[in-house]
Amino acid sequence: MHRDEIPPGTLYLLILKALARSGELHGFEIARWIEQVSDEVLQVEEGSLYPALQRMLIKGWVKAKWGVTAGNRRARYYRLTPLGRKQLEVEVSEFNRVVAAITRAIQTA
Amino acid sequence: MGWLGEVGRWLAFFFRRGKFDADLEDEMRLHQELREQEQRERGASAEEAHFTAQRRFGNKLTLREESRDMWGWNWLETLLQDVRYGLRQLRRSPVFTTLAVMTLALGIGANTAIFTLVDAVMLKSLPVANPKQLYRLGDNNNCCEMTGTTQNGGSYVLYSYPLYKELRDHTPEFSELTAFTPFLTSLAVRRSGTSGSSQAFEGELVSGNYFTMFGVHASAGRVFTSAGDNPGMPPVAVLSYYAWQKYFGLDPSVIGSNFVIDRVSYTVVGITPPGFYGDTLRSNPPDFWLPLGTEALLNPRHNALNEPNVEWLYAIGRLKPGARAQSVQSHLTVELHQWLWHTGYARATPEERSDAALVQGYRREVARQHIHLTPAGGGVDTMRQDYAAGLRLLLIVAGLVLLIACANIANLLLARAAASRLNLAVRAALGAPVTRMIRSVLTESILLGVLGGLVGLLVAFAGTRTILLIAFRGARYVPISSTPSGIVLGFAFLLSMVTGIAFGIAPAWAASRTDASEVVRGAGRSLGEHSPLARRSFVVLQVAVSVILLVGAVLLTRSLRDLEGQRFGFESQGRLIVHVNPRLAGYKPEALDALDRQLQNRLSRIPGVLGASLSDYSPMEGGNWNQDVYIEGRKPAVSNQDLNSSLNRVSSEYFETIGTHVVEGRAINHADTPTSQHVAVVDQAFARKFFPHQNPIGQYFGLSPSDSGEYEIVGVVEDAKYQNARLAAYPTAFMPLLQTPAGDLDRDGSVYFGDIELRLAGTPQNFEPAVREILGEINPNLTVLGMMSLKEQVALNFNQDRLITRLSELFGLLALALACVGLYGVTSFSVARRTNEFGLRMALGAQKNDVLRLAMRQGLNLTFIGVAMGVAGALVLTQFLSSLLYGVKPADPVTFVAASLILMGVALLACYIPARRATKVDPMTALRCE
Structure with missing residues (x-):
């Protein structure tokens, strides 16, 4: 099956969305969520996922807490902060604007 | 979050960076294993699953680096690297490092020592509770007693006791208002029950609420109560902690025991806290504080306590929180006017009262009087007024010396940078970014600055002690500590950083312009006669500033000599003065x-x-x-x-x-x-x-x-x-x-x-x-009460002049030495660069003298330019010295010529020594090199 890289700049959006939908997730769960909801079209590059999470921690969009997985493994769980929730709205509206603009551009005969 | 939060996060991260790495590692390992499991569930072989999971992660090390960078950790990593590199560089050239650190230590130490004095005299508050709330009634230091007149210039500063009481009781904005004598009194003191003669101590008469106003509690026993103003009370005294320690060995039985002070028996009721020196920073502060109410006992003939016309007290009050000094001041002035009018009227004879012109005149005179409320957190600022001009001058002079020191080290660093151009060029060629190279040069110079600052603190400590000895010659005790305070340490550190950056900028700039290709091509030899412009400017600057400092030092020295050596109209040799x-x-x-x-x-x-x-x-x-x-x-x-x-x-x-x-x-x-x-x-x-x-x-x-x-x-x-x-x-x-x-x-x-x-x-x-x-x-x-030779008694009058003069001389010599090092450096640098040229010239028949002239020409030209600039600068700047000078004009030609000659003579030597080396070049060696 063909898999696509996540378009640049949308990784934050997807992570924020994943956390908004599911509450608390660890890194692998975030990646899996994105792959599943996109019917395995979008593939999360681990090499960008973790730096992105770090950056989001610094920016205060997410908080992290250590917990235990179903398989009884230690894992770092991330959840949204109010600031992150606000950021999600910003990112969504920005994304919609860009997509609309691109759509208009490519539909122009 | 603001920069504070930023720093907090960075610090938290910095101290837990090991845990940070481990956490990230854990997190990623879990991810990889879960991915591996997923792959296997999809039917991949174990090996294949492992490989895929690993591949998807890429380079974990890079990932970690990237995350660390985000948190700001790499910045420190680089800094530590730079510091290590810098230290290695400094260790590699111990002579240079020692020279630079010593130069800086002298410069920073001198500045810090003087700043310690500035801090103590000009900045520090009294060691009392909330000194910011203290205000003094008056803005000048008129002393010591006025009788029944309105005060000169109209600004009130001396108060009679009844007037003080009036103001104290009718100004509710003050939580306390205290009065005290502006001068100290020599007291003859003997502890009751001991034999032997009385000893001389310093005493001050103060109102009963004096210590309460300052918020000072006794370190043993008690302080005065407001009843102390009452002449009927049994006489009590408070002893200073210093005197208790120095003369009574902290003997606890002193408290409560009787002392005969000027033939009056006082009971010592308490000891002040250590460090408390009263209302005025001065040498020999009070040993005993005595209540105003006992003035009549000590001084029956004066007995001014109830005299409304004898103005002999200063007043300081503590404003209640929220009270505005401005409005309290107008309130006080109104009270003063009423008081003056009423007491004046009461004093006047009936004829005077009916003399309209006289009454009118008095009314005008009263209206002219006012009370200027001034912040008194530092107490009565006698010393501040005495020393302000001198300290300002010394700060400027010390600053100039530091400037020379910086120029000097910048020069040395430039010379070294020129020598290590190959090193820099190789680093540049290998792809070191320019910012990194600038940073490493700056790190090295700041490192030098900080090292110099550390050694400078020792210099400052010794220097402050010496300065205190000169400034307060003849004093039994000066309540100024030579141990640097927090603010002084901060000042020294800041100064070290600033100097480090100041002398690092030029070399860093030079490093940023390193052209790798040019250096690697082997261009290192030059037929150009001159060192780079930056280095020449530094030398000119050094010479110019040295001339200014030398002129100042010579002027002050001649002035002090004239002052001390003048014919006073008496003989100070072989005379002893005894005060009784x-x-x-x-x-x-x-x-x-x-x-x-x-x-x-x-x-x-x-x-x-x-x-x-x-x-x-x-x-x-x-x-x-x-x-x-x-x-x-x-x-x-x-x-x-x-x-x-x-x-x-x-x-x-x-x-x-x-x-x-x-x-x-x-x-x-x-x-x-x-x-x-x-x-x-x-x-x-x-x-x-x-x-x-x-x-x-x-x-x-x-x-x-x-x-x-x-x-x-x-x-x-x-x-x-x-x-x-x-x-x-x-x-x-x-x-x-x-x-x-x-x-x-x-x-x-x-x-x-x-x-x-x-x-x-x-x-x-x-x-x-x-x-x-x-x-x-x-x-x-x-x-x-005191005994010293007349010569010493005269000399004590010149403490401040002597302090300024001796330090100016010291700084002048320091500047001269530094300028010589600069000239020496420039000349030897150019001699080294032109070795081949000199060899060639000699091979072609040039005489030793010709070569010597050539080698010295640059240094001497720079000296002439510097001297000319320095003389011009000194002509302007010494005008500011005129108030300190005695018997010699600020533009005294002899001084200017002498200072210029001294500098040129020494400069000649500084250039000659390295230039002589040029004449020893063997033409054959030089040619072979070519």
């Missing part, structure tokens, strides 16, 4: 005649003593008695006519003993007794002022208009300076000690001598034990 107070020993005026004779007799019989005399004041001791005199036969004084003269009472042999020559007539001698014709000897200034066209001998004057026939002038002595060594001698009249207007021996207290003068063959200090012994034999209560 016979009143404190219990002598009544009637007993003085016998005491005076006994003292003169006994003291002059000490082997080696050539003469002994007594007087109210001795030259240059600081005390003075000033008053209008009335010449017999003159018309009543016009109101604004200046009749002021200094007055002094002296015993027989006085002029011989202090070495003042009699110009005309005779001196005061044994025949001048209380019952003989009252006579006076005047100085030439007095004669010029009052008898410009007459012979003063045989004329009469008096101290009030009604007894202008009191004193017959029998002699004229040469002018002698008693007070200000910078001014001409003040008109002075000398009268015999006991010849007071009839029947009024004790009117002004002047019959009591305060000083004994001895003319000696030998070192004055050696006579001190014998003098003490004889005084003790005559009366054990005749306490020696």
